[in-house]
Amino acid sequence: MGDDIPLSFDASVDAIKRVLPINLQSPRVGIICGSGLSGIVNVFRDVVLIPYENIPGFSTSTVPGHKSTLAFGLLGSGEGVPVVAMLGRFHPYEGHSLSSVVYPVRIMAKLGIKDIIITNAAGSLNPSIPVGTIVVIQDHLALPNLTGMNPLLGPQTSKDLPRFLPLSDAYSPALRRLVFLAAHQLQLDDSALAEGTYAWVSGPTYETPAEGRFLRRVGADVVGMSTVPEVLAAREEGLNVVVLSLVTNFVVIPETYRSIKEEVQAELAGKKVELPQAQVVSHAEVLAIGQEKAGILMKLVESVVDSL
Numbered sequence: 001m002g003d004d005i006p007l008s009f010d011a012s013v014d015a016i017k018r019v020l021p022i023n024l025q026s027p028r029v030g031i032i033c034g035s036g037l038s039g040i041v042n043v044f045r046d047v048v049l050i051p052y053e054n055i056p057g058f059s060t061s062t063v064p065g066h067k068s069t070l071a072f073g074l075l076g077s078g079e080g081v082p083v084v085a086m087l088g089r090f091h092p093y094e095g096h097s098l099s100s101v102v103y104p105v106r107i108m109a110k111l112g113i114k115d116i117i118i119t120n121a122a123g124s125l126n127p128s129i130p131v132g133t134i135v136v137i138q139d140h141l142a143l144p145n146l147t148g149m150n151p152l153l154g155p156q157t158s159k160d161l162p163r164f165l166p167l168s169d170a171y172s173p174a175l176r177r178l179v180f181l182a183a184h185q186l187q188l189d190d191s192a193l194a195e196g197t198y199a200w201v202s203g204p205t206y207e208t209p210a211e212g213r214f215l216r217r218v219g220a221d222v223v224g225m226s227t228v229p230e231v232l233a234a235r236e237e238g239l240n241v242v243v244l245s246l247v248t249n250f251v252v253i254p255e256t257y258r259s260i261k262e263e264v265q266a267e268l269a270g271k272k273v274e275l276p277q278a279q280v281v282s283h284a285e286v287l288a289i290g291q292e293k294a295g296i297l298m299k300l301v302e303s304v305v306d307s308l
């Protein structure tokens with residue numbers, strides 16, 4: 001963990017290429033697996049697994065549901081497309097610096113990927129997006145970025161990168177189209193997929209009801225603790241980005257708080273009141289829904305890769 005990122009990426013690339021057969025050395029697509037979503041490796045062929053600890057510059061994930069392994073393999077029908085997947089990512093709340101968080105994205109770009117499929121587990125802020133939905137992200141809202149927590153702050157890793165990165169087209173319309181076409185081919189129910197805006201929060205706390213209401217009112221559909229730093233680095237590196245959020249829980253946004261005043265007054269008046277109790281979200285719940293729905297997400301990813 002920390003800020004000691006080498007500004008030359010060669011050592012990491014060399015350590016990776018050294019253990020790969022020639023057909024996997026130049027992956028075409030990168031995949032980042034969110035909480036509990038690393039199962040995609042089970043459908044890779046010719047798999048080579050490289051623990052993060054064997055790659056200079058990589059940190060270690062400390063979050064349950066995140067393995068610290070880079071997986072290379074062939075994905076899709078026919079000869080298959082060479083891909084690289086991060087089976088586990090880094091979050092700033094673990095104590096990783098932002099440059100560590102996005103380091104693997106930069107290395108995947110150096111290895112030659114052109115497209116990146118980023119997945120995550122997220123909470124829904126939108127009553128019409130229930131648990132289990134896969135949300136194809138069309139935009140993001142990143143309060144940390146707006147207030148000075150941006151992975152692109154500071155000296156650039158290459159002078160060839162744009163200093164002022166436009167984000168109006170961060171989420172590739174072409175790749176998003178492929179996701180919806182893939183869902184059609186897989187005969188997924190219309191309700192399986194939605195489109196929406198992802199709010200990035202630092203975590204590790206889940207949202208208070210007031211925070212949930214705020215994020216909803218300013219236009220977010222789902223909320224999570226990852227992804228946006230990776231999107232920014234990927235766009236800076238010139239990659240096409242698509243993000244799929246699996247909704248694992250609903251963020252409680254009651255319009256009014258459970259009123260303790262009302263409850264006490266009713267009790268003193270001898271009345272029985274049934275006021276709504278807050279639901280409590282947990283990472284165990286996030287992982288359980290991830291496990292239940294990961295299969296569909298994986299099929300979708302495979303089908304998108306197949307159609308590239």
Ligand SMILES: O=P(O)(O)O[C@@H]1C[C@H](O)[C@@H](CO)O1
Nearest residue numbers: 034035120121225226283286
């Ligand atoms: O890595 P992702 O974004 O999938 O993980 C989510 C956000 C937090 O890390 C964790 C909270 O349950 O799941």
